Amino acid sequence: MTVNVGLTHFLIISAILFSLGIYGIITRKNAVMVLMGIELILNSANINFVAFARYGNFGFSGQIIALFVIILAAAEAAIALAIVLNIYKTFSNVNVDEIDKLKE
């Protein structure tokens, strides 16, 4: 590869991370692993935001949006793990394919 690293390279990294995140969400049974897949997808979106902010000359709006995405990811992880803990208390496992009731 003799091409200099440019916008396309960062976009491809983000595409690979996105695909891996989707794969993790589809194939894992454990709810915590599904959460990790979601984190991968959010990070791939963030790479896109920052890459376009750098190469598109849009100023700093892309970086600000990426900052907001990180904050939202923190809030989402906290809520999701609280729900997962509750599910574990009720059903004694967190496999998303076995839990098909909202109460005991």
Add this chain to the structure above:
Amino acid sequence: MTYFDVIFYLFALITIISAVIVVTTKNIVYSAYSLLLTLFGISGIYVLLGADFLAVVQIMIYVGGILILLLFGVMLTNKITSVDIRTGTVHLLPAAIGVGLLLGVLWAVMIWTNWKTQPGEIPITTIKNLGNLLITDYILIFELLAVLLLVALIGAASIARREEEKID
């Protein structure tokens, strides 16, 4: 190849390989620690893109906050004393084929689209600009996110520590 390219490929390799480990290994704890490497690699990519503040925020919030939360989730929802710390998998082959197709389409789009790039100059530090934007153009979103974080933390605490109601 310039130094920039070499460092980019290094971080890209770290990120991709550890992300593959995250989604393929069966041991959840290995996954969590591989996710740590992935997040570090992404933080390095942010530095290459001239977003130094974002890279530090990535390490502080993701590695210091979210990853610790995930590890607590793993520890609290698995039987550590037994060997049952593995995750089951479903639909491996269809998922691999579908995701492969998706990746191919995305890759083709990324390569063949004629992106209009117009790189600006990289400032030495982005903190001043980001701070100015946060309290001028994005002040409403900033305040809303503060409220949202408060709601999320109170909500998480109240969901996770629900007392057993005694119904006679």
